[in-house]
Amino acid sequence: MSLYNILPSNFNEISSCSGLFSLFQSLVSGKTLDASDVAPVLEKFRDLLIAKNVAAEIASKLCSSVETKLIGKHVGSFEGVTSVVRxxxxxxxxxxxxxxxxxxxxRDVREAQHNRxxxxxxxxxxxxxxxxxxxAKVSFWLIENNFRVLIAACDTFRAGAVEQLRTHVHHLNALHPPEKxxxxxMxxxxxxxxxxxAADIARMAIDHARKHTFDVVLIDTxxxxxxxxxxxxxxxxxxLVNEPDLTLFVGEALVGNEAVDQLVKFNKALANHSNATNANTHMIDGILLTKFDTIDDKVGAAISMTYITxxxxxxxxxGQTYADLRNLDAKAVVHLLMQ
Ligand SMILES: Nc1nc2c(ncn2[C@@H]2O[C@H](COP(=O)(O)OP(=O)(O)O)[C@@H](O)[C@H]2O)c(=O)[nH]1
Ligand SMILES: [Mg+2]
Known part of the structure; x- marks a missing residue:
């Protein structure tokens, strides 16, 4: 399934006057827009963004950026307004x-491989x-690309965490046996x-990977x-100790304001507790947004998380199978947000 598949089948027929854009019907046509014209409309737009799980603070910021672009625009008709706003x-x-x-x-794994x-x-x-x-899904994807993966079990806290990973390793090796x-x-x-x-285990795992020519170490925490x-x-x-090439923040697509709180605090903790110089402080480098299959059109977390970091x-x-991993389709997300 690509993200495009989660667009409603009638997406192209959704008229420019429907849903969100009917909000703009109240804008007077044939005049130059001023703050009082756009304020009530943007307020409704803000509510709509929040209803789609965009964090409140970020919805406000998005609205003010749209506001500055709208004020002073001369629009001749309702259609003109909607197309400018859209x-x-x-x-x-x-x-x-x-x-x-x-x-x-x-590409980066290949380069690392080259540098042993x-x-x-x-x-x-x-x-x-x-x-x-x-x-485990990322492992599957890497193995499909013919890279050897070492999974470091650094969740040494939750009962069953190690066994859960062992089961994944077993399944992954069954799907990609050595004969292949x-x-x-793999x-x-x-x-x-x-x-x-956990920091020690990660360090030992990276050492082990270097000695046994694994291409990638995936560190579960x-x-x-x-x-x-x-x-x-x-x-x-x-x-700080292990300097991973990439630190991914894993967050649920279901969350609204909470996502922002999590991200701000994770980033702050990484910055505060690292005694490295600014130049090589390791912060969150990217986001893995999970459970995207469960949110219908409430795609706001994608917006909030990207905005914050x-x-x-x-x-x-x-989804829950190894193949249920995608790239973000920004276009599809924007469509879902604005319908
Ligand atoms: N529907 C759905 N469920 C997921 C997805 N990713 C993880 N889960 C489920 O979320 C639950 C918690 O996953 P787990 O990997 O153990 O979470 P962890 O505590 O962060 O390691 C499990 O039941 C997973 O199957 C996803 O993309 N879609
Ligand atoms: Mg876990």
Whole structure:
């Protein structure tokens, strides 16, 4: 399933006057728009964004950016207004969702391979958002691209976390047996059981990967609440010590305002607890947005998370099988948001 498939089948027929854009019917045509014309309309638009799970603060900011673009515009008709508003909104949202820097993991893994250095990705986030499941999907994707993966079991906290990963490794190797890959076992688990220091295990896993020519190390971490200071400190240490090539924040697409709180605090913790210089402080490099299959048109978390971090949504989880991993389709998200 591509993200396009979640567009309503009648998307193209949704008239420019329907839904959101009927809000703009009240704008007087044939005049130059001023603040009092657009204020009531943008207020309704803000509510609509919030109803689609865009965090309140970000909905306000988006509205003010649209407002500045609308004020002073001369519009001749209702159609004129809707098309100006649609274009302005689309432009702002597309700009937001289009990564400023291109992240090409396969290319970067290849480069690391060339330098004989395993490429490490850390998965972090609160409890139950889908870190381990989507880590397994990312493994599957990497194996399909013929890379050997070492999964580091650094959730040494939650009972069953290691066994969950072992089961994934077993399934993944069954789907991609050594016979299909020149006799090589494509995915292994590095584990040291429970209760140990996660940063240490990650370090040993990366060492192990280097010695045994794994291309990628995927570091699973324990879920933690953004306000839990000791656990946030431990995550910052893991990242500081191991300098992963990529730190992915895993977040549920279901959340609204909460997403912003999580991201702001995860980023702050990584910045505060790293004693590195600004130049190599490791922050969140990208977002893995899970459970996208469960949200209908409430796609606002994608907007909020990108807005807060300025970082790309690298993957979107769209279900519970290994193949349910996608790239973000910014166009589809914007369409769903504006219908
Ligand atoms: N529908 C759906 N469920 C998901 C997705 N990703 C993860 N899950 C489910 O979310 C639950 C928690 O996942 P888990 O990986 O254990 O979360 P963790 O605590 O963050 O490691 C499991 O039941 C997963 O199957 C997704 O993209 N879509
Ligand atoms: Mg987990």
């Amino acid at each position: 274009a302005t909104l689309t432009e702002s949202l597309m700009l937001l969702l289009t990564p400023k820097r291109r992240l090409d993991i396969l 250095k395993p490429y490490a990705i850390t998965f972090c986030g609160v409890n139950g958002v889908g870190k381990s499941t989507n880590l 890959h020149g006799g090589k076992t 995915v292994h688990l590095y584990e040291q059981g429970y209760g140990k220091d 324990a879920g933690r609440m953004q306000d839990n200071e000791p656990l946030m400190r431990a995550l910052a240490k893991l990242i 300025g970082q790309p949504i690298v993957f979107v989880g769209t």
